[in-house]
Amino acid sequence: MKTWLDAWPVFRQLTGPDPLGRGAAARSKATEGVVSRTATADRVVQSVCPYCAVGCGQRIYVKDEQIVQIEGDPDSPISRGRLCPKGSASKSLVTSPTRVTKVRYRRPYGTEWEDLDLDTAMHMIADRVLEARRKGWQDENDGKRVNRTMGLASLGGATLDNEENYLMKKLYSAMGAIQIENQARI
Amino acid sequence: MAECHPVGFQWVSEAKARGAKIIHVDPRFTRTSAIADLHVPLRMGTDIAFLGGLIRYVLENDLYFKEYVVAYTNAAALVSEEFADAEDLGGLFSGFDPENNTYDESTWQYEPEEPPHSGSDDPAGAAEQDELEDHPEIRKTDKAQAAGSGGPPIAAKPKRDETLQHPRTVFQVLKRHFARYTPEMVAEVCGVEPEAFLQVARWVTENSGRDRTTAWVYSVGWTQHSVGAQYIRTCSILQTLLGNIGRPGGGILALRGHASIQGSTDVPTLYNLLPGYLPMPHAKQHESLDDYCADAAGKAGFWGNKRAYMVSLLKAWWGDAATAENDYAFDHMPRIDGDHSSYQQIKDMIEGKISGYFLVGENPTVGHPNGRMNRFGLANLDWLVVRDLQLIESATFWNESPEIETGELAPETIATEVFFMPAASHAEKEGTFTQTQRLLQWRHKAVDPPGDAKSDLWFFFHLGRILRERLAGSTDPRDRPLLDLTWDYPVHGPDQEPSAEDVLREINGVGPDGRAVSGYLELKDDGSTSCGCWIYSGVYADEVNQSARRRPGREQGQVASEWGWAWPYNRRVLYNRASADPDGKPWSERKKYVWWDEEAGRWTGVDTPDFEATKRPDYVPPEGARAQDAIGGSDPFIMQGDGKAWLYAPAGVVDGPLPTHYEPAESVVENALYKQQANPTIEHINGPWNRENPSLSPVFPFQVTTYRLTEHHTAGGMSRTLPYLSELQPEFFVEVSPELAALRGLVNGEFATLVSTRTAIEAKVLVTERMRPIRLRSGQVVHQIGMPYHWSYSGISTGDSANDLLGIVLDPNTHIQEDKVSTADIRPGRRPRGPELLEFVEGYRRRAGVESGRVGVNGREPVAAEAGEGSQQ
Numbered sequence A: 001m002k003t004w005l006d007a008w009p010v011f012r013q014l015t016g017p018d019p020l021g022r023g024a025a026a027r028s029k030a031t032e033g034v035v036s037r038t039a040t041a042d043r044v045v046q047s048v049c050p051y052c053a054v055g056c057g058q059r060i061y062v063k064d065e066q067i068v069q070i071e072g073d074p075d076s077p078i079s080r081g082r083l084c085p086k087g088s089a090s091k092s093l094v095t096s097p098t099r100v101t102k103v104r105y106r107r108p109y110g111t112e113w114e115d116l117d118l119d120t121a122m123h124m125i126a127d128r129v130l131e132a133r134r135k136g137w138q139d140e141n142d143g144k145r146v147n148r149t150m151g152l153a154s155l156g157g158a159t160l161d162n163e164e165n166y167l168m169k170k171l172y173s174a175m176g177a178i179q180i181e182n183q184a185r186i
Numbered sequence B: 001m002a003e004c005h006p007v008g009f010q011w012v013s014e015a016k017a018r019g020a021k022i023i024h025v026d027p028r029f030t031r032t033s034a035i036a037d038l039h040v041p042l043r044m045g046t047d048i049a050f051l052g053g054l055i056r057y058v059l060e061n062d063l064y065f066k067e068y069v070v071a072y073t074n075a076a077a078l079v080s081e082e083f084a085d086a087e088d089l090g091g092l093f094s095g096f097d098p099e100n101n102t103y104d105e106s107t108w109q110y111e112p113e114e115p116p117h118s119g120s121d122d123p124a125g126a127a128e129q130d131e132l133e134d135h136p137e138i139r140k141t142d143k144a145q146a147a148g149s150g151g152p153p154i155a156a157k158p159k160r161d162e163t164l165q166h167p168r169t170v171f172q173v174l175k176r177h178f179a180r181y182t183p184e185m186v187a188e189v190c191g192v193e194p195e196a197f198l199q200v201a202r203w204v205t206e207n208s209g210r211d212r213t214t215a216w217v218y219s220v221g222w223t224q225h226s227v228g229a230q231y232i233r234t235c236s237i238l239q240t241l242l243g244n245i246g247r248p249g250g251g252i253l254a255l256r257g258h259a260s261i262q263g264s265t266d267v268p269t270l271y272n273l274l275p276g277y278l279p280m281p282h283a284k285q286h287e288s289l290d291d292y293c294a295d296a297a298g299k300a301g302f303w304g305n306k307r308a309y310m311v312s313l314l315k316a317w318w319g320d321a322a323t324a325e326n327d328y329a330f331d332h333m334p335r336i337d338g339d340h341s342s343y344q345q346i347k348d349m350i351e352g353k354i355s356g357y358f359l360v361g362e363n364p365t366v367g368h369p370n371g372r373m374n375r376f377g378l379a380n381l382d383w384l385v386v387r388d389l390q391l392i393e394s395a396t397f398w399n400e401s402p403e404i405e406t407g408e409l410a411p412e413t414i415a416t417e418v419f420f421m422p423a424a425s426h427a428e429k430e431g432t433f434t435q436t437q438r439l440l441q442w443r444h445k446a447v448d449p450p451g452d453a454k455s456d457l458w459f460f461f462h463l464g465r466i467l468r469e470r471l472a473g474s475t476d477p478r479d480r481p482l483l484d485l486t487w488d489y490p491v492h493g494p495d496q497e498p499s500a501e502d503v504l505r506e507i508n509g510v511g512p513d514g515r516a517v518s519g520y521l522e523l524k525d526d527g528s529t530s531c532g533c534w535i536y537s538g539v540y541a542d543e544v545n546q547s548a549r550r551r552p553g554r555e556q557g558q559v560a561s562e563w564g565w566a567w568p569y570n571r572r573v574l575y576n577r578a579s580a581d582p583d584g585k586p587w588s589e590r591k592k593y594v595w596w597d598e599e600a601g602r603w604t605g606v607d608t609p610d611f612e613a614t615k616r617p618d619y620v621p622p623e624g625a626r627a628q629d630a631i632g633g634s635d636p637f638i639m640q641g642d643g644k645a646w647l648y649a650p651a652g653v654v655d656g657p658l659p660t661h662y663e664p665a666e667s668v669v670e671n672a673l674y675k676q677q678a679n680p681t682i683e684h685i686n687g688p689w690n691r692e693n694p695s696l697s698p699v700f701p702f703q704v705t706t707y708r709l710t711e712h713h714t715a716g717g718m719s720r721t722l723p724y725l726s727e728l729q730p731e732f733f734v735e736v737s738p739e740l741a742a743l744r745g746l747v748n749g750e751f752a753t754l755v756s757t758r759t760a761i762e763a764k765v766l767v768t769e770r771m772r773p774i775r776l777r778s779g780q781v782v783h784q785i786g787m788p789y790h791w792s793y794s795g796i797s798t799g800d801s802a803n804d805l806l807g808i809v810l811d812p813n814t815h816i817q818e819d820k821v822s823t824a825d826i827r828p829g830r831r832p833r834g835p836e837l838l839e840f841v842e843g844y845r846r847r848a849g850v851e852s853g854r855v856g857v858n859g860r861e862p863v864a865a866e867a868g869e870g871s872q873q
């Protein structure tokens, strides 16, 4: 009898130490059985939100080498654990079913995407870079030495890491490419 | 701020809870306005008039912070007799060249203390430098930025009048310049009633001074204008007059838009900059390393060490191949000689001048103004590489864009070869983002990227490796820079991922002992040190990745110096020497931040002092001192050549030494202050794909602005593809006032069509009092339309693209487009489809007296198309 009544939340609320029914009284067996993904994760990695420039701290929960949850990092003095709708949606960003994870290729005048092996794509791009570089090469312009190519250009986004921007600028400059831009101009 | 930097806004709310007054100046009522104590809706594009009004209020009522202004700014400097102000020339400053639409800045200089150039170490060199800089082409190449953030060299020390009474002191020039920016004029230009203006003026001035500070916060709402740099100049002048720079709770906070947009400026993938705001070498100005460093030779301040920064960068890039004999491989650097910025590139693409293009996490056909022009650019390439998470519109332009529907583009005519290379997300790679307060935060990697997805570090490292393998053994001198490049980063894992920490260490710099340097003060110009980005030097001090520090905020004080690492030298407030008075004492107990400790003989405080630790406040530079040693102990602005904040810019800002109100390039209002309607130095890019709406045209009678929503991210590639965010903001809409809705018969929840000389787009109508018509004193009513710009045809939530409506005109200082204000027509109903859309827009162009916008195949000039390349028409 006691057990049966105990299973009834209102009874627990009326007789127990939780008269408002917001704590222990409202808990059921099912609730007890629920464990958050953050508790069962294999590891937690500290990261930073990829959307805006506030730079909120994130904690990324990983189980079986899959990202199972991304939450705000309460340690961050910037964000104190908070994330806005975009930051809160970042798990769906990294696990999106429409993310493209295979190289896609569209040939000149083509009407369809085609498959392409990653390594082949890298070598094809390298060929084209060398060719564009040659086509647009200028030793001089207006009588002054310029040592550059006008054959290729680049536009980066504002989610590039500093290390990535650095390698890009270094490599492009060494190629002689100067038309290098970023969202930072926009 | 509440909309676009929502979690950052918690600190504004905290400040409000502690008694701060929050003022929101914005044409729209937003979530920020809802929290603010006062919302001031002003006519879009008139902020200089508004801020200029505040400057006048401060000057006329003697409310400026006198000790601060006299000691720390150039207020006392005398301006040359030859200078003529915009007030006297109908809106133009002296030195205007109407042929090139540029200024010769020589008349803006100070009156020298002694004959010109005698203050310089190298008078001949400085004179030559001046001459070169007067070349109109060099002026166009970002002279402001080309000089680095230290500003351009000033020819000589100015004469000073510490009483500020001489009529040619900067102080008096400033006072005269803004004398007509009265509350009534603010009402006339901005449509802000004098009561509201005076309320702002009172709150701002009451909260500035020894005991209190006021902060200003802006974002692209200020930069994306044809006078964007001048907007920020106006605010800087105001904040400097009020003594609000370099002090806690003060400053001007530029809220950058995206995760590492600050980093992308510091370690720039920008055509005119090298890492750390060093200028990209210019063909005419920088023929040798000596030329390149000439402007720093006699310069005070930390830019005086430019040679050490540059030689260390060259050593980082070209290692042993960079020697004293070959100018440290300075000639391995390619040269710029004009405006090579993003929009010029698109024009060049349409004209067939560019073969290949890399888009690395950027979606220009949606995120840039004038999507149609951008798509035409892509359609005329030989090849395009797109690196992203999803198939964004810039990758699918060849078979899905609006121009396919109009018949202007077709897959069968587009030769562009497209490689879509999947990218790793932020969780699948490690590295640093620099957030908006110059703070670098290291991200640890959580998991491996899926499938072919790779980091951009991987992509560029391996692309470089392959290129170098291809060219190995080449004797062509043009291949030397690639072959000599230091490119031996250790790789790890099955994917051969290069080590981001190793790259960060190279950015930090390495000393002669092979150990990471502790900061840029250790850098040398003799080739014994290397450093990839001098301002980031220190991020790897003590061989420790300082950006990965994560001591919880609750265990630290208000400055939280042990969370991440801020450049330079982990300083959280720049120019914080100004938080103390000239003697080094805090201006007040309440605003104590950094001060001189006489007993210890050093600067101390809650932040890293922005000054050499042991330089006394009474230090006077000896004759012949250079670089930081030439900056006095009471000159806090250590990056400026004179250690002072510039109320007036004697050089370096290409559209005038003082901010002046001009109407936007597309305006429905006549300039009430000057005969000159718009900024005379605006950069235009002309072609059938980029027509401009004439100002004051009844065909385009409404003002339009664009903005972001909390729930979406720029061009939408990272938000329109996600279900939660798409559910929160499911479709493209425009905000209009009830008055405009009544005027044009627009119905809430139904479609409206917006038209410009670029194209026409449709959106759902949101009738709201958050948008207010502005009533000017003249009786003119200005209707303003707001559009979020996140949408396009792909993803879960789709719609027309707001940016397709906008044209491209540029701020001449920054080459940033004016897309925060333009004009358009709006009418009820959906837009025409297919070729009818072209007819419809062409009709508008005709009625507005604008040239045709018709194009030939792939957006090329119709003439070129007729001359044998086949035509679509």
Ligand code: SF4
Pocket: A049, A050, A051, A052, A053, A054, A055, A056, A079, A082, A083, A084, A085, A086, A087, A088, B005, B006, B007, B008
């Ligand atoms: S959670 Fe929101 S506010 Fe924080 S960084 Fe991400 S986008 Fe910005």
